Amino acid sequence: MSSENVLAPASSRAPKAPFDVWKVREDFPILKTRIRGKPLVYLDNAATAQKPQAVLDALERFYLEECANIHRGVHFLSERATVDHEAARAKVQRFLNAKDAREIIFVRGATEGINLVAQTYGRKHVEAGDEVVVSAMEHHSNIVPWQILCEEKNARLVVAPMNDQGELLLDKFEKLMSPRVKFVALTQVSNALGTINPVQEIIRMAHQREIPVLLDGAQAAPHLGANVRELDCDFYAFSGHKLFGPTGIGVLYGKAALLEAMPPYQGGGDMISSVTFEKTTYNSLPFKFEAGTPNIAGAVGLGAAIDYLNRIGLENAAAYERELLAYATERISAIPRLRLIGTAREKVGVLSFVLEGVHPHDAGAMLDQQGIAIRTGHHCAQPVMERFKISGTIRASLAFYNTKDEIEALVAGIKEVREVFG
């Protein structure tokens, strides 16, 4: 397995050695933790993923051996930090199959990436009476920035509906794309339901009408990878911490021509080319959108996470995850008076469910007593809960280091909850 084997377009990704989950687990030190004397069963990967040793090492190495600010220094450490920061950008570029490293903007996470687009592209192009389309299964991070924009501009936020399985209704989606629509912002994968949306088809429909599309890739990138040129999306945002990298670092991809024409987001250091009190001229891409000292260590850590994924092979990991999802779906659906929320045909490893007669928080607290980490509540997707007429769900979300044994621990835990609550 060569570290050169970066994620090229999906079709050309070569199969690698068979996926060995027990070997992979060795790479994640936290998975050996015991919680209240029980082995940790970490099933909250849609909230944040654990980090492999390679990422921890990269962070430590950065602070131990090359900590310095970038882009301005003439000294040895500053140059080295700059080189590594830009090397991380190149890794992201290859991971996304973007044409140019100038199209890769480092941000804090998916949330900041989406806000950036709403506040720059959105403010420039959306006017009174215009519409922005989102879907019924968006994370709050892909709703609120557009709401803020629409309120400011007197524009309208339009919501594309889904069916009871949690699948978008494509014909309805297409009907919403009127000449008033100036932008479509859509999640590729739902964090609350696990649905994989047919984004390529939606992008094609939008582009026929010259409407640009932003994909929220926060849940898609860790499970499906991303190929922005194949998808032909105009913007793509994801978070490092859900991709087995550090918190506080994320990426906004944008097509160069769009980014060039956009006004800057935040003002400050590094995003300028010259400043006088009369007039400031802005730096070239991607720096125009990176005001202030960036999360240098975070970028380096994200680069290490991408290297790690390339080594284990995201395709292999995804195939294993699909098998684990099928197993978990069968085991969990068999529990009496349990209702799965989100049963789309195309799904990633998210199991959202409700237990009749049990408040999700009570179930979560009981599972926690057994060392099982799941999430309960609305998962930052309150409109999804409203759509299914529930207050929240219990959500188990999988990563490629989870095992069938852990699914069995979850099933046993749910049965114990049932015994207590009847």
Ligand SMILES: *Cc1c(COP(=O)(O)O)cnc(C)c1O
């Ligand atoms: C987690 C998540 C976000 C927000 O990511 P942050 O890392 O909190 O910025 C946005 N969209 C989806 C679908 C998510 O799962």
